[in-house]
Amino acid sequence: MNQRLKKWVINVGSLLILLLAAILLALCVGEMNLSPTELLSILKSKSGIEYSIIVNIRIPRILLAIAVGGALSISGLVLQAIYRNPLVEPYTLGISGGAALGVALGIVFGATSIFSIFSLPIYGIIGAFITIVIMYFLSMRRTHLNINSILLTGVMISFITSSAIMFLLATTTTEKLQNIIFWTMGSLDEPNITLVYLVLTTSLLGLGVFYFFVRQLNALRLGESHAKYIGVNTSLIIKILFVVASIITGISVATVGVIGFVGLVVPHLLRYWLGNDYRILLISTFLGGAIFLILSDVFARTIISPNELPIGVITGLIGGTIFIIAISKTNKLLKF
Amino acid sequence: MTNILSIKNIVSGYGDKTIIKNISFEVGTGSLTGIIGPNACGKTTLFRTITGDISLNSGEIFIAQKDISKLTLKEKAKKIAIVTQSFDLPNLSVEEYVLLGRYPYNNRFQFFESNKDYEVAHKYMKLTDTYRYKDQQINKLSGGAQQLVAIARALTQEPDLLLLDEPTSHLDITHQVQVLNLIRRLNKEMKLSVLMIIHDLNLAGEYCENLVLMNAGKVHIMGTAEEVLNYKDIEEVYKTIVITQKNPISNKPAVFLVSDEGNTI
Numbered sequence: 001m002n003q004r005l006k007k008w009v010i011n012v013g014s015l016l017i018l019l020l021a022a023i024l025l026a027l028c029v030g031e032m033n034l035s036p037t038e039l040l041s042i043l044k045s046k047s048g049i050e051y052s053i054i055v056n057i058r059i060p061r062i063l064l065a066i067a068v069g070g071a072l073s074i075s076g077l078v079l080q081a082i083y084r085n086p087l088v089e090p091y092t093l094g095i096s097g098g099a100a101l102g103v104a105l106g107i108v109f110g111a112t113s114i115f116s117i118f119s120l121p122i123y124g125i126i127g128a129f130i131t132i133v134i135m136y137f138l139s140m141r142r143t144h145l146n147i148n149s150i151l152l153t154g155v156m157i158s159f160i161t162s163s164a165i166m167f168l169l170a171t172t173t174t175e176k177l178q179n180i181i182f183w184t185m186g187s188l189d190e191p192n193i194t195l196v197y198l199v200l201t202t203s204l205l206g207l208g209v210f211y212f213f214v215r216q217l218n219a220l221r222l223g224e225s226h227a228k229y230i231g232v233n234t235s236l237i238i239k240i241l242f243v244v245a246s247i248i249t250g251i252s253v254a255t256v257g258v259i260g261f262v263g264l265v266v267p268h269l270l271r272y273w274l275g276n277d278y279r280i281l282l283i284s285t286f287l288g289g290a291i292f293l294i295l296s297d298v299f300a301r302t303i304i305s306p307n308e309l310p311i312g313v314i315t316g317l318i319g320g321t322i323f324i325i326a327i328s329k330t331n332k333l334l335k336f
Numbered sequence: 337m338t339n340i341l342s343i344k345n346i347v348s349g350y351g352d353k354t355i356i357k358n359i360s361f362e363v364g365t366g367s368l369t370g371i372i373g374p375n376a377c378g379k380t381t382l383f384r385t386i387t388g389d390i391s392l393n394s395g396e397i398f399i400a401q402k403d404i405s406k407l408t409l410k411e412k413a414k415k416i417a418i419v420t421q422s423f424d425l426p427n428l429s430v431e432e433y434v435l436l437g438r439y440p441y442n443n444r445f446q447f448f449e450s451n452k453d454y455e456v457a458h459k460y461m462k463l464t465d466t467y468r469y470k471d472q473q474i475n476k477l478s479g480g481a482q483q484l485v486a487i488a489r490a491l492t493q494e495p496d497l498l499l500l501d502e503p504t505s506h507l508d509i510t511h512q513v514q515v516l517n518l519i520r521r522l523n524k525e526m527k528l529s530v531l532m533i534i535h536d537l538n539l540a541g542e543y544c545e546n547l548v549l550m551n552a553g554k555v556h557i558m559g560t561a562e563e564v565l566n567y568k569d570i571e572e573v574y575k576t577i578v579i580t581q582k583n584p585i586s587n588k589p590a591v592f593l594v595s596d597e598g599n600t601i
Binding site: 005223 | 387388389408409410413414417418420423424426427428433436437439442446447448
């Protein structure tokens with residue numbers, strides 16, 4: 001047992017080192033390129049325009065990347081545990097799409113002022129939650145859930161929500177149109193630091209809640225009925241996990257837009273590396289998601305500098321490609 | 337003799353469709369009881385009613401004199417362990433899989449398995465002869481070995497009653513005998529009460545002391561294997577002509593089919 005603990009500590013340690021390296025890279029690279037020593041002296045000086053760029057622009061972006069990358073990855077991981085299927089994630093289940101539609105409706109109907117800065121996250125959560133409820137009733141009420149029809153329904157929900165967003169775009173005023181487009185492009189550029197902290201807090205809380213149910217997640221590896229046979233209150237646990245996953249996805253999507261494939265790629269690479277024990281997978285997936293999104297954001301900012309690519313383009317390209325390569329090399333990835 | 341399981345006037349089914357129509361029987365503590373019956377007679381529905389997958393429309397089930405509906409899932413998992421004919425195979429090592437049987441004993445905030453958990457798991461892995469597969473992935477094992485591992489996991493729950501649904505239906509005779517010999521050994525040596533659904537009448541006769549013969553959602557006849565496996569009742573329930581004799585070696589009841597050709601002679 002000690003051997004396993006040692007292995008886990010080493011794994012988490014190496015992910016933390018990778019995370020620090022990614023953070024350092026993200027702090028140094030951009031429109032203004034710095035060497036690590038320059039970075040250090042700027043941080044020491046505590047003044048000047050460079051200091052301001054780092055503290056007010058780069059650090060919030062990194063924090064947001066950690067929060068959203070972590071949140072989407074652990075949501076994907078937990079949804080995969082519930083459905084026992086490797087292709088499930090917030091994006092393929094239509095949860096991200098639902099959140100996006102919620103936000104777009106919020107912008108169009110101008111209710112943004114009611115809850116001030118928290119309005120968009122709340123609309124995102126509501127949108128995600130409605131999707132989750134639909135998916136839950138479609139899939140859980142049947143005795144034998146058919147994973148293909150669930151995935152197809154999820155993809156269809158994504159189509160429907162994106163069509164509905166198109167409809168809103170076509171019919172709304174120019175100013176709101178810009179707001180929606182700006183937001184749907186997906187960017188980690190969030191000027192409001194309070195919102196950044198909100199997202200970070202919720203995704204860390206989400207991680208905490210998932211850890212609270214980590215033994216039940218492990219038991220779910222037996223399948224729902226066998227988990228129940230060994231004493232897990234599966235119907236309650238699954239509902240809780242669903243709700244938490246939709247909250248952290250909804251807040252993330254509302255803040256940064258739709259970013260696909262994070263919840264699919266990151267858990268899979270880590271399952272491949274670490275096996276199927278959620279005690280180590282949860283924290284590793286959170287860290288892995290954070291690293292993945294920080295690096296994707298560095299790409300998005302630098303590839304066509306001074307312009308910026310939507311980060312969803314990067315995660316889609318990198319994520320999708322890695323996934324296809326990994327699947328073609330081994331089908332172990334698809335085993336649960 | 338006390339009863340580990342008492343089933344009293346239960347009625348259950350799916351939605352409006354009633355399948356189990358008022359069944360009562362008892363499983364004595366330390367006995368090895370089999371449930372037999374033709375396809376669609378309600379064996380699996382009865383099994384799923386006892387496991388709690390299907391709710392009771394009426395009637396009561398008592399496990400060790402306690403009303404099963406009043407137990408928490410964890411309490412129930414400490415009393416009844418369930419092995420099904422086939423199960424979802426996770427990508428886990430045999431040891432990880434067997435350790436999951438300790439779940440009902442772990443407390444809420446326990447992050448790692450205790451030494452006791454390992455001890456118990458290893459004990460039953462050795463007993464079922466699966467300790468040698470300890471670090472292998474369960475989904476890479478043969479069907480027979482998987483069934484033995486599933487039994488090891490069930491024993492790790494340290495139950496009063498082992499409930500099995502056709503544990504040998506996918507196996508060849510080597511593994512059928514291996515699994516059933518193990519079950520009989522557990523019953524004799526550990527005094528573990530066993531209730532199993534078993535399709536094969538000859539295996540049922542060979543291994544079970546008591547049998548419950550079901551037909552159309554009801555108990556047709558129950559009693560010792562010798563009492564139940566008589567040609568009259570078997571022919572009536574299965575609507576097939578059979579001959580019953582004793583196995584010359586074990587002296588247990590055996591059932592022989594009579595085909596068309598045999599019938600004409």
